[in-house]
Amino acid sequence: MGHTASPGYAYGQLERAVRTAASAKDGATRQRARAKASRWQEILAGMADGSLRIGSRVPVAETPAWMTLEVAHGGFATGRFLAEVPLSPAEAALCADGPGATDRERLNLWYLTDAGLAALRAMLASESYRIELPEDAALPVVAWLLDHGHAEAALDLIAELRPHLPRLRLAPLPGAAPRPTGALVRLSTVGEVRESLRSARTRPAIAAMLETLKVWHPLFDRLVALWCDTVEGELPRLDGNDVTGGWPCRTWPRDWSQRRAEWLADYATASVRYTASKAHTHPKSNFARLHRALLACEHDSTELTGRDVGWIRRALANTIAKHGEPDSEPRAALRALQASVAAQPTHAELAAALAERLDRFPADGGLPSLEPVAGDAPAHLVTKVARALEAPIEELVARDVITSADVLATVLPQITAQLLAANFDNEQLSTLYAKIYAAFRRRRSLLLLDLEDQVRLEELPWVRAIDPLRARRPDTARAARQTLAQTVLLALSAFPQAILPNTLVRELGALAKQAGLPMPLVEEVAADIFMGTFTAKWRTAAELTSRAMAGTLYARYYDLPQSWTSAPRPRPFRVLAKRTADDFADLCVARAAEARPTRTPGSVAANGTVLEQSQILTTQNLAVLVDTLGLRDRLRASAPELAAESLAWTVDRLAIRTDHRHAALQAVKNAAYAWRQALFFLSFCNTDTQRTTVRQLAAQVARAGLAERFTPAVTGLAHVVDGGRFTPDGRTPDGTGRRFLGWTTGRHWCLPGEEEEA
Template sequence: MNEGQFGYAYGQLRRALRHAGADSARAAGWRAVLDGMADGTLTVGSRTPVADTPAWVTLEVLHGGFASGRYLAEEPLREDEIELVRALPDGAPGTTDRERLNLHYLTDEGQAVLLGALAAGSYRVEVPEHAALMTVAWLLAHDHHAAALDLVVVVRPLMHRLRMTPVFGEPSAPAGSVVRLQSVKQVKTSLRAITTPSAIDTMRTRLRERPLYDRLVALWCETVEGELPALHDDGVVTGGWPCRVWPADWSARRTALLAETEGVTAHPRANFTRLRTALAACETDSRSLTARDVGWVRRALANTIGKHGVPGSERRTALREAELSVVERPTRAELAEAVAVRLDAYSDDGGVPSIEPITEDVDGWSVPDGVVAKVSRAWEAPVEELVARDVITSGEVLATVLPQITASLLAANIEDPALSALYARTYAAFRRRRSLLLLDLATQVGFSELPWVAALEPLRAHRRDAAEAARQTLAQTTTLALTAFPHAILPNPLVSEFASLAKQAGLRMPLVEEVAADIFMGTFTTKFRDAAVIASRVMAGSLYARYYDLPETWPEETTTRWGRKTADEFAKVCKARAAEARRGRMPGVAVNGTVLEQSQIVTTHNLAVLADGLGLWDRLTVLAPGLATRSLGWALRRTAVPTSDRHAALTAVKNAAYAWRQGIFFLSFCDTEKQRTIVDELRPRPAGTDLGPAVDGLAAVVAGYRFDADGTVHNGRRWLSWGGGERCP
């Protein structure tokens, strides 16, 4: 057992216990991880981490890529399934209710149900396993008996545990070219999770009680002989004394007011408490009150009259009206509930075509921006519009919705419309699987490794129009990601989706993922070298190539390690280049980080590969000045944000270095004069800071100079994010 992995899991459990509680699902998941690591039933770092479990089973994966051992398709029976089990004949085969259900759907009656739902499209695939037996039904109905039998043989050992049929009902995926982030049900859940802080609830309660307080003050004022008490700056109270005058109906009104204020809870030392306590002790005269009690009543009256005026006065009335307006204003939670009620009119598993009717004013009150943002997550619209409206705010979020488009493109090669829809929904469900923590260059489970998907691969034609549609989608989405988030590298989920589109389009693109420094195995697969070859070729002579001293050629030697072809010579080059960032003694993770940074630099982390493979050069030339300005400016602003958290500070520098590198890539497509102008505009920002040398170094390279072997030139230096054992600007 790896001590670092165990320590990480233990730390996550402690956080879960501290923040979510001992009975939370999060804590239970991390307990399962630790137990599995201890007894050997979980192997962290493997693509099959759960003992006796095939790779195609969808696992619960916690933060950091740790599998808990739970199968997501191993779910309790739903109401409709319970009813069906009760209706099965006595002696129906199966050791569990789940197995009896799965086997039922292999009968003629069950197959007819599956085929009916398939034809009508009235089903949902929430977990990839839900598509298994519907695929069997289609294969049998179309005389692919051998393939169907082979598929049943593969999934049969887990029929007693996994649901292998879809959820019957209306589909949840949006139609056409629109996408959404969440379903209506998910949005309603998040809206109804909004609560009002107890402090605000208490404040609103106190404001509602203020009229009772005013009546209490007024009642005591009627007992004052002479002028009402007044409080002076020196703390001295002047004016008349209470309990000297007793109106005829005072006792009855006192009794009624005591009853009305029975449930009011105030601070023991508050004026309200003192006045009511005295009122409860006082009958028709002051004999039940001590002189000290009367003194406190007099001071309480002086306090409130001095602050807010006499009850009924213009000053006090205006204050109470302002307080009443606060009480009448609905809370954020109340407005969120009103919006959730509006969403009840829509299908839980669907989205909404427009957010305006749902987020219009509630009884004249504006819906808070945060509530509107939550509703927007269910808005079904073209991805470009969601980006423009700040619903999709990052490449990571873009990656979560892109499978909704990719799925239909991949399924376009299947001629049967019903089967094509099943394929698309299965792909969308597969893309919701969380990635595992993998070691030894292991790869994540591929879509075609699902047995029911593999059974359909021979039936997929390779249509030219489908390939062209995939290419166009990839080009449009790449351009969208670069223009919307020019400062951010393409996140791994988005890279995976781009790779799927490239494969569908028939394009050979060596797209590379970001590798975590703590699991780096010291070498790279050959696609990293292939990406570097493309980057060196297409960026030759550019500002980017000069700034980062890109090699002109790359060694082609290939080695086999852990069953994968590796480019060890490429790794050696990256390690040699990383020496520039090494200052003094560095921990192993930091050393890995310097090497991985160089791998990103020499490959441009997919920018050159995508631009070259998709022919985006002309488009980039037009967009380059704006993208460069935004990326470089973001890098400088990000490092200027102060933070006391060490991890947050390191992450900030890493992201700033990514933005700086991307900015230089875009700047390479500008002419020299434009490059000088953009760099000069950066100079005022880092003046007198550690970033001044970074800007000076870029300016020197624009002017035609090159960095020395130690990464310096004149007063400038090359910006690398790692150094001295930590990331640094």
């Protein structure tokens, strides 16, 4: 048995969800929080009774690894299978009288009849189907294999799927799901963007304000005019805190009673129709006082007390002093301005209008262009619509549709899928494979311990069945290599301060495999689940990094090993018999001593110091990618700008003030990662450029008010640029400069108000 995750994280998530469900003002937010709380309760219950083993690639007992599971935040499986869904009415109509113990089994068995196989063949021929989950493609693969002379493979696949027919949806959903053509990608479908636009709601405060301007102000002005018509003499006014002028309820126009009745009827109608604003109902408001008086006064003032009349006079004086007399120029100008504000369409109305423009495009497709839709729409809504734009990745980055390397990783499978699918000669099978790949990449990753790997596409039984039919074409390999190089350069140039996220690393690995360029690409490991060792590919990546970066600023700053002459000492990992590199792990632990002023082995912080060294020794894939793909010359041209941008991000990040210690520590860690990226880019610059960059950095640090905190890091970098080296404890020989690392088990010297421990 391997390790299992601690329930502490799940308890924390449950507590947060319960707090939100109890305190959130928005009903939809409360409902989502209640659903999250329910999921975390199920997870904790499963962990307690042993039905869930969080940390395993098979967290649900007696379940194949290939099943698509519902995965909560942090990689915790809930135990629910996403393909276990009730039949739709259309599905139920196909198999009402068929054999099977469940509705789902009856439908799956129907698809294996002549009529069902014919329906699947028709879907494949017309591409009129959607693969939302990888399981949706299982029976279409069976149909294709039977239709193309691979009956034995089809029967083997059916035998493997047979135990799951009663529970899982194994056939596609109706409706076309067009793929972006060529090298075009999209972040969302038209239908998804349209739904998002139509879900826009006007904030309650804004809705109340607009209702007040459109409805209650005009009613109030009529009410004021109604009472002003009963004043004898000059209208009441304020003189300091006193009221001067005539008194109301002294004269009664002939039509006053009729106007009163009309106003009360209009008020009653408005009160039913308009409920966003409540200000006019406040008992001490001028509106409410005049309204109550109107209700009590039917024909004359006999129903009103002297006090009531006094309050009418005071209310009239208040509003006249503030806004002017009825029909006066100041009051008319104010109401005209307010009416123009109220006439402007709200965010929700603009979003709804934009959604109507999208109605003429297929919901499952993308937009070929923004111009026919955007028109005069506000920029923030056009940005939302641009999520459905089909365009080259570079254009979506330039439009700020793709805003991070994580988002880049979500769209890259659309290109990778087409490249990998091109290895199939049959067009129907190629299309089906591309849809399977895209659906598989949408699966959420599991939290894994004991060096376990995420489930691979090839583990899906229906993919394994068609994999022998895939050819390795040179033109596809070349295209994959070109896409890989372009994606790496785009990620580095668009988001230079960020390490490549695991989702993108996995996609780059798939492209590298297709290109025939196996690379030791390594993933970021969370400090709280680190098992204390590394697989052998980490050492391989570190060896390549030492060779590629030898003699550079990066190698000198981080004291990279000059060579890895000793043979590696791999051994089987105790749980999975995986090959590990103990010498690499030992080196990371030894190097991490610089960041461990306190001895807390096994803590999250101690794990973090070791993992940071593993990232330093491998450049977290940068050296492997740049060297293997031959990108040095192309990167050298932009390296000064990328380094400067990363360093500026570092300074900006550290300058953000926070009173929360955890947030401050996280800021330092992220700044240190960006700093490492910057040093990688600076290593492709000449010494003069490096010195200029350091001088600019010092000026930025001073302007940001970080001179006292961050000057040691600037001094340390300047020292290495000039050919110096750090002492074993990460300082300059004179003690004024320091090597900047993100993790520490003690107090970080870069945080404000923190002094070093002795």
